Amino acid sequence: DAKTTQPNSMESNEEEPVHLPCNHSTISGTDYIHWYRQLPSQGPEYVIHGLTSNVNNRMASLAIAEDRKSSTLILHRATLRDAAVYYCILRDPPAITIQGAQKLVFGQGTRLTINP
Amino acid sequence: GAVVSQHPSRVICKSGTSVKIECRSLDFQATTMFWYRQFPKQSLMLMATSNEGSKATYEQGVEKDKFLINHASLTLSTLTVTSAHPEDSSFYICSAKGDRRANYGYTFGSGTRLTVV
Numbered sequence: 001d002a003k004t005t006q007p008n009s010m011e012s013n014e015e016e017p018v019h020l021p022c023n024h025s026t027i028s029g030t031d032y033i034h035w036y037r038q039l040p041s042q043g044p045e046y047v048i049h050g051l052t053s054n055v056n057n058r059m060a061s062l063a064i065a066e067d068r069k070s071s072t073l074i075l076h077r078a079t080l081r082d083a084a085v086y087y088c089i090l091r092d093p094p095a096i097t098i099q100g101a102q103k104l105v106f107g108q109g110t111r112l113t114i115n116p
Numbered sequence: 117g118a119v120v121s122q123h124p125s126r127v128i129c130k131s132g133t134s135v136k137i138e139c140r141s142l143d144f145q146a147t148t149m150f151w152y153r154q155f156p157k158q159s160l161m162l163m164a165t166s167n168e169g170s171k172a173t174y175e176q177g178v179e180k181d182k183f184l185i186n187h188a189s190l191t192l193s194t195l196t197v198t199s200a201h202p203e204d205s206s207f208y209i210c211s212a213k214g215d216r217r218a219n220y221g222y223t224f225g226s227g228t229r230l231t232v233v
Contacts, residue, residue, distance in 0.1 A: 044224045
């Protein structure tokens with residue numbers, strides 16, 4: 001089961017910042033927070049990931065709460081191409097075990113609509 | 117870098133036939149591959165995890181005899197939907213995990229839309 005909760009949908013305007021929240025209250029100390037997005041009829045695309053510190057890359061920023069029980073994905077200037085379903089994911093299990101690779105278990109995600 | 121090619125992108129087959137979907141990591145070695153299924157307006161559901169050279173591990177409720185997974189090399193995994201029925205119509209997506217690259221090792225294919233008529 002997914003270990004994160006996100007709003008079902010959000011809406012924003014083009015060229016404005018977007019803040020996508022995610023709650024992960026059961027996160028463990030070794031859990032990385034991953035964000036992926038899925039455009040219509042495509043496979044998911046990596047956006048960003050982080051552990052404790054805030055992270056920035058060319059696509060977005062990730063702000064992680066001090067207690068790590070929540071995080072926020074920030075799109076600084078949304079474009080129409082950013083319209084997608086955004087998934088906040090914790091790997092399962094949180095640490096590598098002899099049982100095998102960690103899986104990405106997807107929740108329902110947030111469907112982001114961008115208005116022109 | 118870290119590109120996963122999935123083929124075909126869409127396929128239509130008759131009920132009762134089998135369909136094979138290929139997933140290839142083009143520029144890295146995929147030690148683990150994952151297969152997901154996605155129904156319209158729903159999220160991705162993990163079906164199985166496969167490691168090169170060993171049997172796949174299926175998630176609860178997924179029929180291993182119906183969804184045959186082969187991971188014969190570090191760059192290729194295949195999913196065969198056997199005796200397909202209309203309820204198997206779905207969007208199938210593979211993911212490959214290799215070494216630690218820019219995206220922390222999980223790269224997704226572009227998906228295969230299967231329609232069973």
